[in-house]
Amino acid sequence: MALITISGYPSSGKSTRAAQMHDFFSSDPSPQLKVKVISDDDLAIDRTSYDDSLQEKTARATLFTAITRHIARDTILIVDAMNYIKGFRYQLYCKAREAGVRVATVYVLATPDQCREWNGDRADGKRYKNETLDALIQRFEEPSSMVRWDAPLFTIPWDDPRPPLERISDAVTTGIVKPPNVGTQITPKAPTDALRTLEHTTNALVSALMAAQAASPLGGPIVLTLDALDPSSNTSANESSVLRVRLTLPHRALTLSELQRLKRQFVAARRKAVTLGSTEKGRVEWGEEGVGCAFADFLEEGLGVGR
Template identity: 55%
Template sequence: MALITISGYPCSGKTRRTEQISAILEQYIKDPTYEGPLRKVISLSDDTLHLKRASYDDSGSEKPMRGTLFTAMQREMASDTILIVDSLNYIKGFRYQMYCAAREMKLRVCTVFVVATQDLCRLWNKTRKDELKYNVETLENLIFRYEEPSSMVRWDSPLFTVLWTDNIPPVSQIWEAITKGAVKPPNSGTLAAAKAPVDALHTLEQTTAAIVSNILAGQTGAGGRLNLNSSPTLKPYIILPSRNMTLSELQRLKRQFVTVHRKAITLGTIEKGAVDWAEDSITSKFVTYLEENLKS
């Protein structure tokens, strides 16, 4: 039901803060007075996923490493879980991707910015075990490329900053955010595309072809209203210009209409509400399209 994104310089103390936050949140969940849906706290990190620090040495290995982290995050998201992602999360685009995934799952979110000076990060990197150390050049590169979280952007909000001098993070405020904060609905970028019926393409082709045939057979050159017998409802007529339309002209407009709507059928659509691919709906749309494009 909640995603907590940890972000900060390499070797800034993110894992220690994650452990503190996790321990206190588990106490809140176990409190007899708590009756909410949360039941567990899960922490994901480079270490728990066995991702080596050397993966950050070049972009070729870093990108799949982020993919592994993102996949694991999606797998652990659940309505009864507080998921803490303890990694550098230094690229704002990646934090936005995580935010969108959380919105799709209707999770509450917050970001914890773990702050330490660059000199402290360099010192703490030196004191680590070899397998947990960053290459000196890599460390400097990551510090230089770090994109600091901002409370002004929605994917980093609410934002809690924890300084290296703080004894513990503001866990009570974090708890408030992930249990009582607003649950934002998925946006259009996270919605799954609505698929058309399997016979939609066939209906599109047959309906538009029938309308073209009806126009060719029924036009008189005088223009005005022509009833269409291809659809019993919606708009079973078309207003024609005062001239005869040629087959090539009508076929050209039909191809244009079908091409546009074929993309929506094959690729799906994220329009609000159900998209109607029934014969009546296609007839209405195609007739309107013809009336707008046929010139007298």
């Protein structure tokens, strides 16, 4: 359904606003709608975690893991934390787009002096150290409605008794769900035997080309028969141990060094995608038949066929 990110200074009243929103959305009688609040307190993240940058990084990772676990299309997830780093808010925005849910940011606005006063008055053992609170206020990166990861943005002054709950509700229940972009889509992984298949198929095709050229003059369309590394890669039950690759060759003799050079270029491009663990841009065929056809097309282009 939606991800609502609450942002603001420490001890600015964010938990109060989270509780108000939770009660408002929970009043909806629809059984399909779930409302969940995630906070530092829920995750047992102590205020002392913000005294040290390494502990704070661990705490932020814990928060992000919990968000990833609970974000869903049937849930309004309210993140009650400082979320004071714009890079982290962008990370949450990308996660929401990946999950296909709406987003909204609630900025609880309070003055530094008011936050210091409230922090000093706390008697629940959740007080920030004075120097930690000052450092967090100084590093705070204010949300902006001008950037996509903070929009729509609802700013609530600390002395406002009631946030604009109806407008927030409209944004998270009827607003536009932005589709995943390239940066948020999960790219398919290359299979574990991709390198083995790549080397075998390209070597076999080069060898078949040299053998065919030695047997008869080349030029024009040709069909090469390759031994399959994986018999299941061919759909024909009677010819399950071979692959057939069609390509067009120039009317001249080809040298082994020329073919090996083109093979190295083709393998290098595919090896990069395998090493990165994804198919990078677009969809890549990793089976023997797909590699063979792609290499044949690459050879035709590299050999100048049809130019």
